[in-house]
Amino acid sequence: MLKVGLTGGIASGKSAVGEMLVELGAHLIQSDQVAHQLLQPEEAVYDAVIKQFGAEILSSDRTINRARLAELAFGQPPRIRELNHIVHPAVIDRENRWMNDIAKKHPHAIAIVEAALILETGSHKRFDRLVVVTCRPEQRIERWASKMKVDFATARREVERRMAAQLPDEEKIKVADYVIDNSGPLDATREKAAELYARLRQEDDAAVAKLNA
Secondary structure, eight states: EEEEEEOOOTTTSSHHHHHHHHTTTEEEEHHHHHHHHHSSTTSHHHHHHHHOOGGBOOTTSSOOOOHHHHHHHSSSSSHHHHHHHHHHHHHHHHHHHHHHHHHHHHHTTTEEEETTTTTTTTGGOOOOOEEEEEEHHHHHHHHHHHHHHHHHHHHHHHHHHHHHHHHOHHHHHHOSSSSOOOOOOOOHHHHHHHHHHHHHEEEEEEEHHHHHH
């Protein structure tokens, strides 16, 4: 099985690329969804986050209001490191268990972990290959504004403060095995995703052949 890390800055389009790879046959887990699950009331991470950030982050139904939590994490002073210190080890543990499970069920699978902070957390070494998705800076803002249904100025502030907690694309590209530029039309990105999947498939096949030689 080939373990692949899929990363990129905010609103770069890594989720879209991940979906394209799934359509081609890859298996995918998204760290954002894992984190969302871990922030549910029955999870230990839920209790730890409330202890650290206070009951003000709770909605009336006792679930964590992610918008309020983000305001504290990315505010001034920023507290994102506090949040990451609690959440990331649990997320990585669950992702690793998922990859182990995929390896048992599908020994020749392409297993992809999509996460924004793979390099920032130093967890990239657990992958066989690292893929970085990029786009132009202004596109990030436009996409965030469209996704969150906010005006351009609001989107710019949010993107910039979140990007402050991430490595710039230039640094990510230096350690990437593959880079997908998602600045163009979606069809162009789809072609790049197909080329990437073919390469990953070839690499896994070659590794299997080497083991069986």
